[in-house]
Amino acid sequence: MEFLNDIKLCTGCGACANICPHDAVIMQEDEKGFLKPFVDTTRCTECGLCKKVCPLLNFQSDNFESPQAFAFINQNNEVRMRSSSGGVFPAFAKYIIEKGGAVFGAVYDSSLKVCHDAAYDLKDIEKMQGSKYVQSDTKYTFRAVKNALTTGKPVLYTGSPCQIAGLKSYLGKEWENLLTIDLICHGVSSRRVFEMYKKEILKKIKDNGRLTGLNMRDKNFGWGYGFFVTITTTNASYHLHKTEDDFQQLYLHNLSINDSCLQCKFNKIPRTADITMGDFWGVEDYDSSLNDKKGISAVLLNSAKGQKYFKELISTDQIYSEEVPAEVIIRNNITIISSSIPHPRREEFFKDVVASKKRLSQLCEKYLKLRPNILKRIFRKLPPKLQRIIKRVLLK
Numbered sequence: 593m594e595f596l597n598d599i600k601l602c603t604g605c606g607a608c609a610n611i612c613p614h615d616a617v618i619m620q621e622d623e624k625g626f627l628k629p630f631v632d633t634t635r636c637t638e639c640g641l642c643k644k645v646c647p648l649l650n651f652q653s654d655n656f657e658s659p660q661a662f663a664f665i666n667q668n669n670e671v672r673m674r675s676s677s678g679g680v681f682p683a684f685a686k687y688i689i690e691k692g693g694a695v696f697g698a699v700y701d702s703s704l705k706v707c708h709d710a711a712y713d714l715k716d717i718e719k720m721q722g723s724k725y726v727q728s729d730t731k732y733t734f735r736a737v738k739n740a741l742t743t744g745k746p747v748l749y750t751g752s753p754c755q756i757a758g759l760k761s762y763l764g765k766e767w768e769n770l771l772t773i774d775l776i777c778h779g780v781s782s783r784r785v786f787e788m789y790k791k792e793i794l795k796k797i798k799d800n801g802r803l804t805g806l807n808m809r810d811k812n813f814g815w816g817y818g819f820f821v822t823i824t825t826t827n828a829s830y831h832l833h834k835t836e837d838d839f840q841q842l843y844l845h846n847l848s849i850n851d852s853c854l855q856c857k858f859n860k861i862p863r864t865a866d867i868t869m870g871d872f873w874g875v876e877d878y879d880s881s882l883n884d885k886k887g888i889s890a891v892l893l894n895s896a897k898g899q900k901y902f903k904e905l906i907s908t909d910q911i912y913s914e915e916v917p918a919e920v921i922i923r924n925n926i927t928i929i930s931s932s933i934p935h936p937r938r939e940e941f942f943k944d945v946v947a948s949k950k951r952l953s954q955l956c957e958k959y960l961k962l963r964p965n966i967l968k969r970i971f972r973k974l975p976p977k978l979q980r981i982i983k984r985v986l987l988k
């Protein structure tokens with residue numbers, strides 16, 4: 593196997609693996625733990641399709657230069673609480689499923705690895721809800737999308753902007769029955785770092801069971817910058833504030849994210865998908881009455897198709913939406929138009945990951961000076977009244 597290495601800043605979207613007629617391109621993790629295309633030279637006929645389809649080399653979005661922006665709340669409380677923001681995704685997913693369509697999104701598989709999958713009924717949508725801040729393996733979902741589209745079914749595909757660019761590049765033309773939604777994307781974390789985390793977390797929470805679930809943004813403790821992670825095992829559930837969770841700390845400090853995320857070609861306007869969804873950060877300064885702390889989304893309508901689907905959705909479902917100036921959304925979520933800035937010691941961090949001599953907790957100690965457990969110790973020494981005030985501010 594040879595690494596298809598002349599495509600710099602490969603995002604691992606999988607378009608090349610999906611298009612190869614000989615299944616000669618195989619997505620595998622590189623040493624840092626990011627999916628990259630490798631070529632089985634015994635199968636490759638050098639037809640060049642893998643390069644032609646690469647969105648880094650060939651994708652241009654013709655979406656709007658000035659998208660309309662909305663605040664969005666899915667008013668089905670139970671559904672919204674399972675989602676990371678205001679429940680935009682499950683609202684569109686329900687709409688497509690009820691029309692007999694197929695929905696594609698990111699799930700945890702049986703080994704809690706993150707990958708894309710298809711859903712054809714409402715129950716399967718639940719697995720796609722919730723942000724998983726890890727690079728998702730799109731597998732052969734682009735091929736499955738094409739099959740579904742050719743039968744005339746409505747299809748919804750959700751993913752990072754680079755995955756949507758990969759899908760569109762693979763399809764090669766617009767399909768009226770395809771709706772795409774991209775995420776406002778801070779970047780994706782290494783799959784290898786995520787595996788290290790899964791191995792260590794049970795020890796940290798002192799549980800001798802098996803890891804069965806992970807909610808990276810549990811809104812039962814409120815929606816905001818100071819979120820909680822819920823770890824579920826065969827024995828119990830545990831809630832860690834993001835500052836106590838090694839995986840979140842490494843991700844949020846831009847240590848564990850992909851090289852391509854640091855020079856993202858797709859975090860810009862025009863966006864890659866018909867619709868963009870993310871958190872409506874800064875909503876409290878815009879209109880605090882909108883923030884009930886259960887999650888509020890920001891939506892950008894990037895194409896006429898996106899506008900059409902949005903109009904249909906809000907006329908038929910339990911949705912609250914309100915148009916807001918796009919600048920308000922972008923100002924508080926700058927990754928809509930730019931890449932994340934790397935941690936100054938990111939390269940060194942990955943050298944340590946590759947050497948695999950240190951545990952994740954030791955890497956946190958080494959690279960993030962202000963360790964959460966130090967903060968925790970200081971916090972516990974504070975008077976209870978002050979502790980309560982700090983908690984209230986963090987949970988805002």
Ligand SMILES: Cc1cc2nc3c(=O)[nH]c(=O)nc-3n(C[C@H](O)[C@H](O)[C@H](O)COP(=O)(O)OP(=O)(O)OC[C@H]3O[C@@H](n4cnc5c(N)ncnc54)[C@H](O)[C@@H]3O)c2cc1C
Pocket residue numbers: 674675676677678679680681682696697698699706720721722723724725726727728750751752775776777778779780781869870871872873889925927
């Ligand atoms: C890696 C990542 C980075 C993000 N960065 C930001 C950010 O900087 N600012 C911001 O405002 N919002 C960001 N988001 C988006 C935000 O967290 C919510 O996912 C989004 O607002 C949708 O929320 P929801 O309530 O509508 O849907 P939910 O019901 O929570 O649905 C989650 C949606 O995200 C998709 N998804 C989940 N994990 C992945 C993954 N690993 N790869 C591809 N798709 C995935 C699912 O397919 C589904 O469509 C990010 C999400 C992810 C996954």
